[in-house]
Amino acid sequence: MRNVGTLAGNVAHALPAGDGTIGLLALDGEIEVAAADGTRWMPASESFVGPGRSVVNRHKEVLTRLRFRPTSDKEGSAHHRVMRPQGLCLPIISTAARVRIDDDKNIESVTISMGPVGPVPWVAEPAMDVLRGAPATRELFDRAAEAVIAEVTLRTSKYRATSEYRRTMIRTYLPIILARAVERAGGAI
Numbered sequence: 001m002r003n004v005g006t007l008a009g010n011v012a013h014a015l016p017a018g019d020g021t022i023g024l025l026a027l028d029g030e031i032e033v034a035a036a037d038g039t040r041w042m043p044a045s046e047s048f049v050g051p052g053r054s055v056v057n058r059h060k061e062v063l064t065r066l067r068f069r070p071t072s073d074k075e076g077s078a079h080h081r082v083m084r085p086q087g088l089c090l091p092i093i094s095t096a097a098r099v100r101i102d103d104d105k106n107i108e109s110v111t112i113s114m115g116p117v118g119p120v121p122w123v124a125e126p127a128m129d130v131l132r133g134a135p136a137t138r139e140l141f142d143r144a145a146e147a148v149i150a151e152v153t154l155r156t157s158k159y160r161a162t163s164e165y166r167r168t169m170i171r172t173y174l175p176i177i178l179a180r181a182v183e184r185a186g187g188a189i
């Protein structure tokens with residue numbers, strides 16, 4: 001139960017860098033919120049308002065369940081977290097991806113999520129736009145990383161890293177994560 005509670009806590013507390021949250025967003029996860037008048041399901045991505053601020057009203061509601069569709073044939077997912085080797089357990093950057101390929105090894109659909117790259121966990125639409133419909137290649141994955149860099153404003157943090165280092169980690173790891181997800185989907189790079 002602790003693992004489930006930790007994941008639900010990451011979402012309910014709207015942590016911009018919660019590892020489970022980043023994975024849940026990449027998997028197009030949903031959350032169930034219960035109140036005295038009933039329950040409702042909603043996309044997890046719509047639950048974040050700002051750092052530590054969620055649409056879940058902590059005085060009247062409780063997050064009761066999480067769900068996502070399992071990966072199917074020709075789908076794969078991957079996650080990577082970069083953090084300091086010692087000291088605080090805060091991620092410098094956390095990225096997850098879910099990829100579906102077609103019979104020709106083109107990217108049919110993709111979801112990429114990242115944190116902390118802003119006040120809320122982020123679904124990287126600019127990178128996803130670069131990838132959709134294109135053949136899965138290392139060059140394409142590098143272009144997707146550049147699309148992310150062009151869109152996010154990374155700040156320097158004494159607890160995480162400099163903005164330049166964090167950009168380098170996105171350029172380094174996003175292509176690796178995408179290649180791993182495509183490989184797990186049955187494609188080879």
